[in-house]
Amino acid sequence: MSYVFLVVLQLMALVASTLLDLVKNLRAFAGVLVVVYYVFAVFGIWLFEGAIKPPTGMSVLTMENITSNLSTACGTYEQLGYWPNNFDDFAAAIILLYDVMIVNNWQAFMEAYSRYTSEWSKVYFVCWWLTSSVMWVNLFVALILENFIYKWDRSHSCSVTDVERIQYETSVQFLFKEQIQEPTEEELVCQLHQHPHLHVDC
Known part of the structure; x- marks a missing residue:
């Protein structure tokens, strides 16, 4: 029992050290991602600022559930109440880009902006989806x-x-090689004979 606990503890230590090293190596990765976010946000503000306006008399900050009174199709930008997700300011643009990156109803944003602006707006959203997601x-x-x-x-x-180090191969498949059982030759021949579309002559 203690041996199993030690093995599990070693594996957990390996995962923990991997995550710690990942944090150290993420500086350059996160820096480039911040720059890409900034460029797309500024470009989106330049293209779509003020393109979508909430209904008259409704505050964007105090969102009330009035979308049920609107005759809109299910799953659209208006029906889901995504009015705060727009390109009217930098913070809202970052949130909208994050929604698209995690593929959170990103088709609703793309469809809405293509209706309110132009079909060419889909190019912007598809480019951001390809870059981020x-x-x-x-x-x-x-x-x-x-x-x-x-x-x-x-x-x-x-x-x-x-000797074992020479035979060891570094691949994801070989990490779990001990848990994989290869079929015997008899099992393979038996499976071939049972195949409905394959006729094996003895």
């Missing part, structure tokens, strides 16, 4: 995996002999 989020996940695999390699190389 597709590229930056995947880079962040890749950074986590790279740090974890590097830490795993270092911890493994300190506890194996030279």
Whole structure:
């Protein structure tokens, strides 16, 4: 029991050290992301400032649930009450860009701005989605995996002999190789014979 606890503790220490190193390595990554956020926010303000106005007599800061009185389609910008999410100021632009980055009803924002301004506004939102959600989020996940695999390699190389170190391969698949059971030749032949579209002659 104590051995299992020590193994789990070592794995948790590995994860914790990976997260700590990740914080150190995130400075450059976060700096570039802040610059990209700033550029897109300023560009969005320049393009769409004042394009969407809340209904007359409604304050953007004191949002009341009056959207039910509006005859709008379900899931639209107006029905969801996204009036504070606009490009009228820098803070609101950052929130809107963050909503698009985490893919929080980003199609509602794109559809609304294409109605209120022009169809060309979709280019802006698609460019931001590709830059933030597709590229930056995947880079962040890749950074986590790279740090974890590097830490795993270092911890493994300190506890194996030279012969085992030569045979060791650094890939995500081999991290869980011990839990994978390869089928025997008899099982493979049996499965091939049972295949409905494959006729194997003995």
